[in-house]
Amino acid sequence: MSTRLTTARPGTHFWQGNVACAEGALAAGCRFFAGYPITPANEISEWMSLRMPYLEGVCIQLEDEIASMGAVIGASWGGLKSMTATSGPGFSLMQENIGLAIMTETPCVVVDVQRVGPSTGQATKCAQGDIMQARWGTHGDHEIIALAPNSVQEMFDLTIKAFNLSEQYRMPVIILSDEIVSHLRERIDLPEHIEIAERREILQPPYFTSGNEFPKGMPPLGRGLAVSVTGSSHDSTGIRATSDPEIHRKLVEGLTSKIRRDRDKLADFEMTKVEDCSIGVISFGCTSRAVYDAIEIVAERGINVGHLRLRTIWPFPEEQVRELAEATSKVLVPEMNLGQLSLEVERVAPENTKIIPVNKIGGGLMFTPEEISSAMLQNVAR
Amino acid sequence: MRCLSHNFHFARNYLREEVLPSPFCSGCGCGTLANCFLKAIEETGHEDLKQFVFCSGIGCSSWIPSPHFKADTIHVTHGRSIPVALGIKLARPDLKVVVFGGDGDLVGIGLNHLIQAARRNLDVTVIMANNMIYGMTGGQIAPTTPLGVKTSTTPFGSFEYPLDVSRLVVASGASYVARWTTFHAMQLKEAIREGLAKEGLSFIEVITQCPAIFGRRLGMEDGRRMLHWFRENSVHISKAKDMDDKVLAGKIVVGEFVNVEKHGLLRNIDEMKKKVTRTEQA
Numbered sequence: 001m002s003t004r005l006t007t008a009r010p011g012t013h014f015w016q017g018n019v020a021c022a023e024g025a026l027a028a029g030c031r032f033f034a035g036y037p038i039t040p041a042n043e044i045s046e047w048m049s050l051r052m053p054y055l056e057g058v059c060i061q062l063e064d065e066i067a068s069m070g071a072v073i074g075a076s077w078g079g080l081k082s083m084t085a086t087s088g089p090g091f092s093l094m095q096e097n098i099g100l101a102i103m104t105e106t107p108c109v110v111v112d113v114q115r116v117g118p119s120t121g122q123a124t125k126c127a128q129g130d131i132m133q134a135r136w137g138t139h140g141d142h143e144i145i146a147l148a149p150n151s152v153q154e155m156f157d158l159t160i161k162a163f164n165l166s167e168q169y170r171m172p173v174i175i176l177s178d179e180i181v182s183h184l185r186e187r188i189d190l191p192e193h194i195e196i197a198e199r200r201e202i203l204q205p206p207y208f209t210s211g212n213e214f215p216k217g218m219p220p221l222g223r224g225l226a227v228s229v230t231g232s233s234h235d236s237t238g239i240r241a242t243s244d245p246e247i248h249r250k251l252v253e254g255l256t257s258k259i260r261r262d263r264d265k266l267a268d269f270e271m272t273k274v275e276d277c278s279i280g281v282i283s284f285g286c287t288s289r290a291v292y293d294a295i296e297i298v299a300e301r302g303i304n305v306g307h308l309r310l311r312t313i314w315p316f317p318e319e320q321v322r323e324l325a326e327a328t329s330k331v332l333v334p335e336m337n338l339g340q341l342s343l344e345v346e347r348v349a350p351e352n353t354k355i356i357p358v359n360k361i362g363g364g365l366m367f368t369p370e371e372i373s374s375a376m377l378q379n380v381a382r
Numbered sequence: 383m384r385c386l387s388h389n390f391h392f393a394r395n396y397l398r399e400e401v402l403p404s405p406f407c408s409g410c411g412c413g414t415l416a417n418c419f420l421k422a423i424e425e426t427g428h429e430d431l432k433q434f435v436f437c438s439g440i441g442c443s444s445w446i447p448s449p450h451f452k453a454d455t456i457h458v459t460h461g462r463s464i465p466v467a468l469g470i471k472l473a474r475p476d477l478k479v480v481v482f483g484g485d486g487d488l489v490g491i492g493l494n495h496l497i498q499a500a501r502r503n504l505d506v507t508v509i510m511a512n513n514m515i516y517g518m519t520g521g522q523i524a525p526t527t528p529l530g531v532k533t534s535t536t537p538f539g540s541f542e543y544p545l546d547v548s549r550l551v552v553a554s555g556a557s558y559v560a561r562w563t564t565f566h567a568m569q570l571k572e573a574i575r576e577g578l579a580k581e582g583l584s585f586i587e588v589i590t591q592c593p594a595i596f597g598r599r600l601g602m603e604d605g606r607r608m609l610h611w612f613r614e615n616s617v618h619i620s621k622a623k624d625m626d627d628k629v630l631a632g633k634i635v636v637g638e639f640v641n642v643e644k645h646g647l648l649r650n651i652d653e654m655k656k657k658v659t660r661t662e663q664a
Contacts (some may be wrong), residue, residue: 027410032472032473034465034469049505053654053655053658053659054658054659056655058472058473058651060468060472062465062468062496062498063495063498063612063643065461066462066465066493067465067468067494067495067498068465069465069471070465070466070468070469071465071466071468072467072469073466073469074437074466074468074469074471074472074473075469075472076473077456077468077469077470077473078469078470078471078472078473078474078477079473079474080473082469082473082651086453096459096462097458097459097462099459100458100459100462104456139510196584213433221435221454221470221474221476221477222432222433222435222454222474222476224430224432225454226431226452226453226454227454228448228449228454228455229454229455229456229457230449230457231454231458231459232450232456232457239401239449240448240449240457241398249463250402255523268456288466318532331498344471347458375455
């Protein structure tokens with residue numbers, strides 16, 4: 001990690017979430033952006049198109065999200081930190097090349113500003129329905145990193161973190177924002193210096209993961225290394241090997257274990273008041289903002305709520321969820337979908353935990369604090 | 383180390399020895415295309431492929447560079463080689479980026495990217511091996527398959543018209559477009575040389591033989607018979623201009639379709655950036 005001056009003026013700003021995301025990317029060293037117009041992510045590409053020419057970077061609008069994701073992979077191999085931003089329909093189109101980025105171990109950042117689906121749904125309205133798509137949208141066995149900001153500040157901070165993780169683990173990292181957090185305008189404080197993981201060059205194989213062998217950086221193009229990059233199964237030098245069971249097994253083991261073994265290190269969360277609480281809540285993104293208010297409402301009645309707010313959605317912070325579940329035995333999982341994160345909570349919580357999904361298909365309406373507080377009260381009373 | 387011995391085929395200077403022999407079927411045109419490309423490289427004085435990045439999608443001809451060329455090669459998803467090449471070129475304008483792909487890859491699943499790259503005049507050379515069929519997957523109909531031809535998914539004959547790809551790329555705005563067949567090895571090599579030197583998008587369509595999957599359905603299971611067919615049916619573009627469509631039906635129009643001086647995407651981006659810095663200074 002190295003320290004770098006932020007590209008934007010340090011100090012206090014009043015920004016929109018999408019702008020904070022774009023500025024976070026630029027601060028992290030992103031110098032290539034490709035995207036396709038889609039609501040509610042447009043402000044990210046618009047902001048990038050204004051800023052990139054001043055920073056010797058490139059921002060280009062391409063013919064679709066498939067091309068955008070492809071170009072991001074190409075630019076990353078060309079040595080530039082790269083990003084694209086989209087929403088559900090575009091995220092669907094990107095899935096194939098997200099798989100390519102995972103397979104070719106290409107660092108890049110994909111922002112998914114979640115909106116109401118399925119299909120075109122409600123383009124301007126908020127939802128949290130892409131949790132499982134972020135995890136399993138692309139085919140085959142793989143792991144992914146997905147971060148969920150809940151404020152304008154975190155749109156900046158977590159975008160920087162996403163770039164750092166993408167370089168460290170050499171893989172795509174997903175920012176799971178949502179329409180509310182992305183379009184929110186609020187105060188943000190920019191530091192003078194930030195911690196950055198710079199691109200590391202390696203000049204000899206292994207260039208790719210195999211088993212427990214994990215490359216320490218990325219081989220640069222144009223230096224006579226004859227780097228072979230392929231989405232087909234390959235060995236640690238990158239040469240295609242599609243009929244060798246052992247090479248494929250070691251490849252997939254490597255691609256998944258590099259994340260699995262660091263699950264705890266990757267878990268970014270906020271855990272509050274876990275001792276002596278009558279009920280626990282697990283939340284993320286815009287929903288967590290209603291949860292904060294709901295906790296205050298029930299506190300007036302003397303009810304203590306343990307709150308685990310996830311910044312890392314994938315890999316799923318299993319230990320932390322288990323800890324909360326053990327402390328509270330009743331866990332409320334509010335989310336703006338029909339129950340995606342709650343399935344994961346069910347998977348890892350001890351058997352005697354009562355898991356209470358609180359689902360809202362808002363059709364554009366966010367959770368109110370009262371909806372969550374009344375769910376808390378109902379379940380504490382029982 | 384470059385080897386100049388007479389017993390040593392020149393192309394081996396540019397190939398990964400460890401992956402040879404190639405997996406191409408007997409009689410396939412991919413070898414001829416690789417040979418023509420590497421000859422063009424040698425003749426332009428490149429001792430190695432250090433200055434090149436090759437990008438390819440899915441299909442037999444996508445395997446020409448990956449893994450055979452001793453170069454940086456990026457082998458991507460089906461139809462998406464052009465967007466990836468765009469990303470590479472914009473990040474590394476100092477490198478020559480060359481796309482290899484088949485007709486299924488570049489104008490079946492990936493057609494939009496080709497049109498848009500030609501519209502942008504992206505500074506990349508695209509070489510399309512057109513064998514008129516999906517060869518790797520077993521002979522399904524392609525957007526280039528002639529009307530009436532039986533394929534594994536049109537067992538009673540194709541009921542669609544084939545796409546004239548070169549004319550489409552000309553209309554989309556590329557700097558350079560040429561079409562030759564694998565029979566025209568010398569002309570093909572010259573077209574590749576010309577295309578590599580152009581600013582903007584150069585597109586070279588190579589009508590190539592797939593005797594194993596396509597030819598045998600036409601009674602031409604021998605690659606040589608297909609080459610003969612190419613020779614008999616090719617018409618140079620200078621002659622084709624004065625021929626009407628009925629006479630040209632079933633013919634292969636070859637030659638240089640367009641060759642113009644036109645700013646490429648990179649230069650246009652640079653111009654925009656200059657404007658930005660001028661505004662900043664003012």
